[in-house]
Amino acid sequence: MEEKIEFVMELEASALLPGQIKRMFREKFGDASKSQIADYVGRARARLQESHKEKAEELSKKAVARYEAILRDPSTDANARIRAQERIDKIWGVEAPSRSELSGVNGGAIQIEQLIAASELTPDDVKRALAQTVVKDDE
Numbered sequence: 001m002e003e004k005i006e007f008v009m010e011l012e013a014s015a016l017l018p019g020q021i022k023r024m025f026r027e028k029f030g031d032a033s034k035s036q037i038a039d040y041v042g043r044a045r046a047r048l049q050e051s052h053k054e055k056a057e058e059l060s061k062k063a064v065a066r067y068e069a070i071l072r073d074p075s076t077d078a079n080a081r082i083r084a085q086e087r088i089d090k091i092w093g094v095e096a097p098s099r100s101e102l103s104g105v106n107g108g109a110i111q112i113e114q115l116i117a118a119s120e121l122t123p124d125d126v127k128r129a130l131a132q133t134v135v136k137d138d139e
Contacts, residue, residue: 004029008037008044060091067091 007028011021022037067084070076076084089095103109121129 004040005043005047008040009048012044012048064088064091
């Protein structure tokens with residue numbers, strides 16, 4: 001059973017289609033029902049997911065250890081300490097995930113005129129820049 005699960009794990013890691021996995025499984029281990037193969041596939045996927053969780057946790061622990069070393073170092077400047085603490089907070093989920101969405105007035109589309117006004121470019125500057133871009137693209 002262990003050999004079959006590991007074989008399916010290798011096939012899953014190769015990103016084969018379900019039909020290919022079934023065919024290769026049957027070629028190696030003989031006739032097996034769809035439900036038997038599905039059981040091995042389920043067990044293999046569960047193991048793969050568990051190993052990925054462990055790797056992610058391990059990476060998180062290493063990152064936190066590095067940031068904690070920065071916090072403990074007396075020669076570290078205040079800005080670096082603040083950034084290190086922010087990273088620790090983000091890794092452990094203390095800081096809520098943030099979502100940024102850019103939009104125009106009242107959630108509408110951003111109007112090009114707003115961007116031009118904000119950039120302090122004159123309409124003539126924009127026309128010249130666009131004309132140069134068109135010329136360069138045609139060349």
